[in-house]
Amino acid sequence: MTSKRPTRLDYCQYLLVSQTNYTITNYADHTQNTMSHDAINRYLREDRLTSRLIWENVRSQIEPFLHGYIVFDDTVLDKNYSQNIELVRRQYSGNAHGLIKGIGLVNCVYVNPETGRYWVIDYRIYDPDHDGKTKLDHVRDMLNQIVDHKQLSFHAVLMDTWYATKELMLHIDSLRKIFYCPLKDNRQVDDSGGKSLYRRVDSLTWSNHEWAHGKLIKIKGFPKDYKVKLFRVSVSTHRTDWVVTNDLSQDSLDATQEVCGMRWKIEQFHREIKQLTGIEKNQCRKARIQRNHIACAMLVWIRLTDLARKTRKTIYRIKHGLLDEYLRQQLKNPSVKMRFA
Numbered sequence: 610m611t612s613k614r615p616t617r618l619d620y621c622q623y624l625l626v627s628q629t630n631y632t633i634t635n636y637a638d639h640t641q642n643t644m645s646h647d648a649i650n651r652y653l654r655e656d657r658l659t660s661r662l663i664w665e666n667v668r669s670q671i672e673p674f675l676h677g678y679i680v681f682d683d684t685v686l687d688k689n690y691s692q693n694i695e696l697v698r699r700q701y702s703g704n705a706h707g708l709i710k711g712i713g714l715v716n717c718v719y720v721n722p723e724t725g726r727y728w729v730i731d732y733r734i735y736d737p738d739h740d741g742k743t744k745l746d747h748v749r750d751m752l753n754q755i756v757d758h759k760q761l762s763f764h765a766v767l768m769d770t771w772y773a774t775k776e777l778m779l780h781i782d783s784l785r786k787i788f789y790c791p792l793k794d795n796r797q798v799d800d801s802g803g804k805s806l807y808r809r810v811d812s813l814t815w816s817n818h819e820w821a822h823g824k825l826i827k828i829k830g831f832p833k834d835y836k837v838k839l840f841r842v843s844v845s846t847h848r849t850d851w852v853v854t855n856d857l858s859q860d861s862l863d864a865t866q867e868v869c870g871m872r873w874k875i876e877q878f879h880r881e882i883k884q885l886t887g888i889e890k891n892q893c894r895k896a897r898i899q900r901n902h903i904a905c906a907m908l909v910w911i912r913l914t915d916l917a918r919k920t921r922k923t924i925y926r927i928k929h930g931l932l933d934e935y936l937r938q939q940l941k942n943p944s945v946k947m948r949f950a
Contacts, residue, residue: 612645615652617905619644624887624909626931631887654897658904660732664759667911671719671728676764678720678871679755680727681748681772683735684879685711686889686903695896696736712899715747718875719761726918727874729882729907730759734900745777756784765789765856767872773853775830778837782855789868791842791850797829798839810851815841822860828853840865882910885928 623636637646685702689709702709713735720727733747755761765787773790781788797807807829823840837853844850882888888906917924
């Protein structure tokens with residue numbers, strides 16, 4: 610019997626409905642002999658899915674807002690127990706709090722602060738050995754794409770400390786956009802107007818007025834007259850973020866804290882896509898297969914999110930709810946019956 614050749618839609622459907630096992634072997638085993646493992650593997654080797662596909666599928670779902678936020682952050686797809694998978698490299702993982710083997714993804718999420726909804730609109734795979742690009746290069750590329758081609762309305766860019774570089778902050782400023790990003794504790798700054806030496810940002814003294822309304826500082830290495838506003842934001846009892854913005858009119862700690870809270874939407878996205886789409890689970894060795902699998906997982910997240918909003922359910926309820934009918938059938942007529950208790 611000739612094996613059916615799977616399509617992109619077929620593979621995405623598999624990732625959407627499968628609950629725990631996302632391997633090609635599992636997919637082939639559950640197609641009633643219509644698709645072979647080799648046919649699925651061949652499709653994933655030959656298709657060429659890119660991040661452009663994400664924008665094409667999500668653009669009609671986005672609810673643009675003039676004061677929307679663009680959020681950048683990276684995550685690592687855990688491949689710690691894999692062997693010889695292309696694209697895998699040792700890199701720092703925030704979840705693991707250390708170096709692990711994995712595939713790095715730099716993601717871009719659009720947030721509508723009025724509704725609290727968010728959409729992934731772009732991503733890049735961190736592969737410096739082949740494209741020579743750093744994570745900062747990927748962020749700049751995605752940001753330029755938004756401004757020059759996507760033409761999506763937004764007010765500010767939110768980033769993690771990793772991206773709080775002079776080059777990126779000045780680039781955002783040149784686009785006439787606002788940025789908010791935390792500095793590392795040891796970042797050298799000056800709040801004296803040039804009267805004192807630079808010192809660590811966590812060693813600055815704060816008056817009650819500065820605590821509530823922020824203070825003007827210069828970051829070491831920036832142009833002479835370039836100032837930013839610094840806020841001391843308490844994230845928890847054990848953590849303080851030193852948040853800077855080029856919006857010099859910002860004078861409210863509460864407003865700054867609210868803006869920074871939007872940055873956690875991308876962490877929510879990372880958690881959802883890892884738990885619900887199997888994005889980390891493909892163990893094929895070829896880079897092209899990994900790239901196509903990642904793109905399909907992104908499309909599945911977009912579909913699940915759209916369904917969740919339309920039905921007013923959580924994305925987890927949509928995914929796990931696929932098992933409801935199975936459970937009802939098994940309770941009514943179990944295929945494996947209990948014989949003792």
